[in-house]
Amino acid sequence: MKKAFVALSVLFLSATLIAQNATQAVQKKAEDYIKFKEVKYDFGKIKQGVPVTHDFPFTNASDHAIVIEYASPSCGCTTPVYPQAAIDKGKSDKVTAGFNAQAGGTFNKTITVKLAGIDSPTVLTITGEVLTAEEFAKYEAAKKDGKSAKNGSN
Numbered sequence: 001m002k003k004a005f006v007a008l009s010v011l012f013l014s015a016t017l018i019a020q021n022a023t024q025a026v027q028k029k030a031e032d033y034i035k036f037k038e039v040k041y042d043f044g045k046i047k048q049g050v051p052v053t054h055d056f057p058f059t060n061a062s063d064h065a066i067v068i069e070y071a072s073p074s075c076g077c078t079t080p081v082y083p084q085a086a087i088d089k090g091k092s093d094k095v096t097a098g099f100n101a102q103a104g105g106t107f108n109k110t111i112t113v114k115l116a117g118i119d120s121p122t123v124l125t126i127t128g129e130v131l132t133a134e135e136f137a138k139y140e141a142a143k144k145d146g147k148s149a150k151n152g153s154n
Contacts, residue, residue: 030115030122033062036095043099043128047136051100056124059092067116071095074110077102078126082113101130 036058046052060066065088071080079098087093097111106129114121131139 027120028118029120030113030118033060033066033115033118034113034122035059035061036122036124039122040125040127041097043126045129045131045136045139046099046101048101048104048130048132051098052128053096053098054126055094055096057092057094060087060089063089065089066118068095069114069116070112072112072114074112078109078111080111080113080124095124097124097126099126099128101128104130104132104135106130 036056038056041054041056043052043054065086067086068082068084071082073080077100079100081096081098083093095111095113097109099107099109101107106127108125108127111124111126112121113124
């Protein structure tokens, strides 16, 4: 009786593992259908309270039209803009990431891009450092002085 129970348990666990692997193997990933030129962008140092944007261009790499179901930001300070219409195979478009920096310091924000009918979304990332108006003015002056010093030594 014990042998039969052990044998059935092993059989059940094996079937469960095989079923899980089969499910994972057919999971569709957005990266297989949409090819972004880049998925990360660093704004560098930006001035507090001044909105910035960056375009993430992409191409439909699939053999049929795709639709972006949603582009969801990780917080309210990030605003994605994405095409609402279908993008035909081989065609290009863009997702624009807007960022309005109210708080100072470094930031790392994401936008999750989900395609209709595709299981796994792709993630776009924006990073940078927000400086107060005073810090930004000092940063800009230092950059300008650095360029003047380089130009003066030629």
